[in-house]
Amino acid sequence: MSRFWSPVVHQLTPYVPGEQPKVNRLIKLNTNENPYGPSPRVLEAIRAAASDDLRLYPDPGCTSLREAIARHHQMNPAQVFVGNSSDEVLGIVFQALLKQPQPLLMPDISYGFYPVYCGLFGIEHRKVPLDEELAIRVEDYRQPCGAVILANPNAPTGHLLSLSAIRTLLEDHPDQPVVIDEAYIDFGGESAVTLVNEYPNLLVVHTLSKSRSLAGLRVGYAIGQTGLVEGLERVKNSFNAYPLDRLALAGATASFEDDEYFRQTCAAVIRSRETLREGLQDLGFEVLPSAANFVFARHPARDAAGLAAGLRSEGIIVRHFRQPRIEQYLRISIGTDEECGSLLTALAGLLRA
Numbered sequence: 001m002s003r004f005w006s007p008v009v010h011q012l013t014p015y016v017p018g019e020q021p022k023v024n025r026l027i028k029l030n031t032n033e034n035p036y037g038p039s040p041r042v043l044e045a046i047r048a049a050a051s052d053d054l055r056l057y058p059d060p061g062c063t064s065l066r067e068a069i070a071r072h073h074q075m076n077p078a079q080v081f082v083g084n085s086s087d088e089v090l091g092i093v094f095q096a097l098l099k100q101p102q103p104l105l106m107p108d109i110s111y112g113f114y115p116v117y118c119g120l121f122g123i124e125h126r127k128v129p130l131d132e133e134l135a136i137r138v139e140d141y142r143q144p145c146g147a148v149i150l151a152n153p154n155a156p157t158g159h160l161l162s163l164s165a166i167r168t169l170l171e172d173h174p175d176q177p178v179v180i181d182e183a184y185i186d187f188g189g190e191s192a193v194t195l196v197n198e199y200p201n202l203l204v205v206h207t208l209s210k211s212r213s214l215a216g217l218r219v220g221y222a223i224g225q226t227g228l229v230e231g232l233e234r235v236k237n238s239f240n241a242y243p244l245d246r247l248a249l250a251g252a253t254a255s256f257e258d259d260e261y262f263r264q265t266c267a268a269v270i271r272s273r274e275t276l277r278e279g280l281q282d283l284g285f286e287v288l289p290s291a292a293n294f295v296f297a298r299h300p301a302r303d304a305a306g307l308a309a310g311l312r313s314e315g316i317i318v319r320h321f322r323q324p325r326i327e328q329y330l331r332i333s334i335g336t337d338e339e340c341g342s343l344l345t346a347l348a349g350l351l352r353a
C-alpha cells in the first residue's frame, strides 16, 4: 500500500491467474493451455519476423492478421478487431460497449475477469445465477439492463448454449450490446460469429490462447458489425496504438494459414476429453457435460480442496475455486492422453487412501 496511489487503486480486487509453476516435470492441468504446441508454420513465421525490422513499429491496423481472421470466419476485415490477448480485447470492450447507464448483466459463475473489469472501469453490474445444473438460462436475462456479457461455453463449467439460445438473448435485448466470449468455442460449439450480420448488437470475442495453442503469444480478437468495431478502435487508439508486436502479428497470421493443424489438434483434445470424462465417471466423479478443453467434476464423497492438494503432492496441478456453489468441484484441463492417464491413476490412488 502507498499513499501515492490513485484513490481507485485501493478499491481494486485484481484477477488471480492460475499458477505457472517454476519447476518443470509437473503435469499442468490448471490453466486450460493446449497440450499440443502451435503449428510449425507459426514458429517458422515468428523466426522469420525476428529480424532487423524489429526496429520498425508494427502495422497499427494489423491488416494481414485481420484479413486472415476474416477469411477464417468468412467475414469482412472491417468487422474484426484484434488485441494483445482476449483479456485486453475484453478490457476495451468493457470500456467501449459495456459501461452503460443501466447495470451490466453477467452469470454469477463465469470468467473471473468480468467483475474485475467492472471494478477498474466503474461499471455497475448484476450477477444472474446459473440454474441448478450450473447452466446459463437465457430467459433469466429478461430484465432491464444496459448490456449483457457471458462466456459460451461458460467457464469454469464447460456448459454450452445453443445458437438458438444466443438468438433468444439477442432478440430479448435489441437495444443493448450483447457480448459472447467464445474462448472455448472451437472445442465443440457453434460460433455466434455466423449471427453477426443479422444482429447489430452482437460482439463475439475469441482468443488464440486455447484452441490455437498460443497462450504465450497473447493474441485475441472480436467480431461484430463495423459500428461496434469502430467503437473498440476509438478506445484502443486512446490508449495504445500498437498493442500487437511484429512477432505476434506474424505468428498469429500464420496460425490461420494452417487450418489442417488447427482442426486436427482440436479434434484430439475433444477425443481426450471424452476419454477423461469416462475415466472420471468410472472413479465415481460427477462430470458436467463440457464443450471446452476442460472438465468440471466433483466427487460425492471427497472434498475437492483435499483432492487438489493430494494431486499437487503427486506433481499434478488442477484448478480449484473457493467460491460458493462450486467449491466441491475441480476444473481439469485436457492434457495429452498420457497426462490424463497419470491424473486418473493419481486420483484412483487418492480415493483408495
Ligand SMILES: *Cc1c(COP(=O)(O)O)cnc(C)c1O
Pocket: 085, 086, 087, 088, 111, 151, 155, 181, 183, 206, 207, 208, 209, 215, 218, 219, 220
Ligand atoms: C482464457 C480465457 C480468456 C483469456 O484469454 P487470453 O487471450 O489468454 O487473455 C478470456 N475469456 C475466457 C472465458 C477464458 O477462459
